Amino acid sequence: MSTAFSTATTVDEALAALAGGARPVAGGTDLVVGARQGKALLPESLVAIHRVAELRGVEDVDGGLRLGPLATHAEVVAHRSVRERFTALADASAIVGSHATRAHGTIGGNLMNASPAMETGGPLLCLDATVSLRSATGTRAVAVGDLFAGPGSTVAASDELLVSVDLPPPAPGTGSAYVRLEYRRQMEIAVVGATAVVALEAGTVTGARLAITALAPTIRRVPEAEDALLGTTAEGGAVTAAARAAADGSFPISDVRASERYRKAMAEVIARRAIGVALARARGQDVPVPASGSHA
Numbered sequence: 663m664s665t666a667f668s669t670a671t672t673v674d675e676a677l678a679a680l681a682g683g684a685r686p687v688a689g690g691t692d693l694v695v696g697a698r699q700g701k702a703l704l705p706e707s708l709v710a711i712h713r714v715a716e717l718r719g720v721e722d723v724d725g726g727l728r729l730g731p732l733a734t735h736a737e738v739v740a741h742r743s744v745r746e747r748f749t750a751l752a753d754a755s756a757i758v759g760s761h762a763t764r765a766h767g768t769i770g771g772n773l774m775n776a777s778p779a780m781e782t783g784g785p786l787l788c789l790d791a792t793v794s795l796r797s798a799t800g801t802r803a804v805a806v807g808d809l810f811a812g813p814g815s816t817v818a819a820s821d822e823l824l825v826s827v828d829l830p831p832p833a834p835g836t837g838s839a840y841v842r843l844e845y846r847r848q849m850e851i852a853v854v855g856a857t858a859v860v861a862l863e864a865g866t867v868t869g870a871r872l873a874i875t876a877l878a879p880t881i882r883r884v885p886e887a888e889d890a891l892l893g894t895t896a897e898g899g900a901v902t903a904a905a906r907a908a909a910d911g912s913f914p915i916s917d918v919r920a921s922e923r924y925r926k927a928m929a930e931v932i933a934r935r936a937i938g939v940a941l942a943r944a945r946g947q948d949v950p951v952p953a954s955g956s957h958a
Contacts (some may be wrong), residue, residue: 666707673716673825677798679709680821686711688732689766717770717825720744725831731770731824735759735782738769745951748829749943750785750838750857756952757781757842770824773809776816776880783810783881784857785840788871791829795822810880833869835862837944839953841936842875843928852876853920856908856933858940860891867891872904872937877912877929884911887933901937908933 668684670676676686684707711717717732720741727743735755738744745752758764758772758781772782773793783806791806795818806827809816818824832838842855855875861868870891873883887907894900914925939953 665704667710668708669710669713671713673714673796673823676709676711676714676823677796677821679707680823681798683707683820684709686823688712688768688771689734690771711823723828727829729769729827729829731768731773731827733769735764735767735769735772736761738782739764739951747832747836748785748789748838749951749953750840750859750940751782751789751829753840753952753954754781754785754857757844757954769827773806773827774816774818774824776810776812776814778813778878778880779852779855779876780881781840781842781852781855781875784855784873784875785838786827786829787873787881787883788857788859789829789832789838791827793824794826794828795819796825797822801825807883813879832859833861835944836860836869837862837940837942839936839939839943839949841932841939841953843932844954854914854925854928854932856929856936858933858936860896860937860940860944862896862941862944865895867894867896867900870904872908872933874908874912874929874933877914877925879913882911884908886911891937896937896941901934901941904937905930905934 685705687708688711717730719730720733721728722743735758739752739755772780786806792803795802811817838859840857842852852875857873859871870888872887875881887904890904890907891900909930912929914922916922939949942949
């Protein structure tokens with residue numbers, strides 16, 4: 663099969679190509695690897711969007727954050743606001759693939775690939791991120807929590823292009839963390855991952871978000887785990903209950919990387935670690951990025 667290839671320099675050019683049946687590609691770190699491994703054929707038509715300047719950048723906006731879909735993981739993790747106020751996202755971007763992957767792979771590609779094992783999905787979900795999807799007929803906003811339709815699938819129409827990812831300002835006293843089970847430091851994907859975002863006021867948890875990665879068909883929040891933390895001082899009993907709820911809310915599969923039983927057992931361990939790091943950061947402690955490997 664031959665693949666038609668074009669390059670867009672503006673959003674309008676990219677949208678015209680999508681309307682004609684092309685699929686957008688930026689860093690290509692998922693698409694090319696998948697094709698080489700025989701997991702999926704290359705689409706019949708591709709439009710490269712890496713030259714569209716409007717889709718680049720990481721910027722502070724009204725106390726929140728705006729990510730261009732072409733922002734690379736290296737750019738995300740290097741941004742001061744990401745490391746200081748959206749730390750879970752820094753944790754995730756810091757461990758995507760290898761140095762080369764982080765230099766070329768984009769936040770937009772990571773999101774729209776919609777892998778249940780993707781690193782940045784949990785942080786963006788728990789940090790209340792919203793994506794803007796644009797087509798030739800208009801733009802619509804979709805919460806990241808509503809974006810994932812299934813493994814490798816989103817609610818975006820074939821003629822819609824991701825044009826921005828927006829995160830609101832975190833509440834005062836917020837700490838966040840993303841932790842995954844790691845076997846090695848490079849070229850790993852999550853076997854089990856967890857994101858925790860907690861807000862403290864006078865030592866009491868006033869806000870809690872917890873999401874699990876590689877433990878269900880899509881990355882998902884676990885409300886029962888969040889409820890176990892809310893209104894508590896987040897001592898050991900509450901954290902243990904929340905971690906157990908995260909494990910109970912997981913529906914993993916067995917594959918070449920881990921069995922269902924092992925993933926289920928490790929879900930509680932990784933959730934507890936993520937909560938611990940998020941609480942430490944909310945309390946003003948300096949836990950280095952990435953949080954994976956930390957026992958705070």
